[in-house]
Amino acid sequence: MREVVNPAQVILVTARGNADVLGKDIHKDNIITLAWHSPLSFDPELYGICVGKTRFSCGLIDGSKVFAVNFVPHELKEKALYCGRNTGATTDKFAKSGLTKEECDTIDCCRIKEASAVLECEVIDQFETGDHIFFVGKVLKTINRDDKKRLIYLGTERFTTTI
Ligand SMILES: Cc1cc2nc3c(=O)[nH]c(=O)nc-3n(C[C@H](O)[C@H](O)[C@H](O)COP(=O)(O)O)c2cc1C
Incomplete structure (x- = not known):
């Protein structure tokens, strides 16, 4: 499957929360790069993200029940990597x-200032999908900043953009 699902748009998901790291309770704002994500519904507006159970971000989103989807331009390739x-x-x-x-407007979470667009989401449902958790987010706010060419994933750490 990995060989055939790409290309896919790359997003950076931001999450906030407390986590136990090496026995210490720490508070953190984090960023995870994702290629597995999708719009799910117009009314209500829903957006889904698929996060591996082993990812640090998975525990943060599971705990806080909020996340922000940051759509990024191609120029942020190295940062996304x-x-x-x-x-x-x-x-x-x-x-x-x-x-x-940047601080989000509608949720207790941060977002990325350099993102071309942002969805601020509240988790209304979540499912185990094998080794990932699929989080269903209700979109509380949409920010559309620019129409720069987006970052597209080709697999095995190769990227492209739109024409
Ligand atoms: C282009 C790209 C796409 C990725 N897509 C996903 C994805 O859809 N889901 C996922 O769980 N991890 C994905 N990853 C892997 C995570 O971004 C990576 O494991 C990250 O280090 C996890 O960060 P965290 O431990 O701080 O949450 C992707 C990585 C790259 C480079």
Whole structure:
């Protein structure tokens, strides 16, 4: 399946919460790179994201029941790769990637200032899908900042954009 599902648009999902890291309770704003995600409904507006159970972000979203979907331009490729190769359990991805943290308007979460568009979402349902959790988010706010060419994933850490 991995060989045939791409290309897919890359999103950066931001999440906030407390997590037990090496026995310490820490509070964190984190960023995860995702290629598995989808719009689900117009009315109500719903957006779904699929997060591996082993990802640090999975526990944050499960705990807070909110997340922000950040649609990013192609120029953020290296930053997206950084957020997709490293775990927030041991790194501050905002500090290390240089992405700018902004406070969301409708949820207790952060979003990315450099994103072309953002969906602020509240989790209204979630399902185990094998080794991932599929979170169903109700879109509480949509921000549409620019129409820069988006970042598209081709698989095995290769990217392209639209024409
Ligand atoms: C282009 C790209 C797409 C990815 N898509 C997904 C995805 O859809 N779901 C997922 O769980 N992980 C995906 N990953 C892997 C996570 O981004 C990666 O494991 C990340 O380090 C997890 O961060 P965290 O531990 O801070 O949550 C992707 C990685 C890359 C580079």
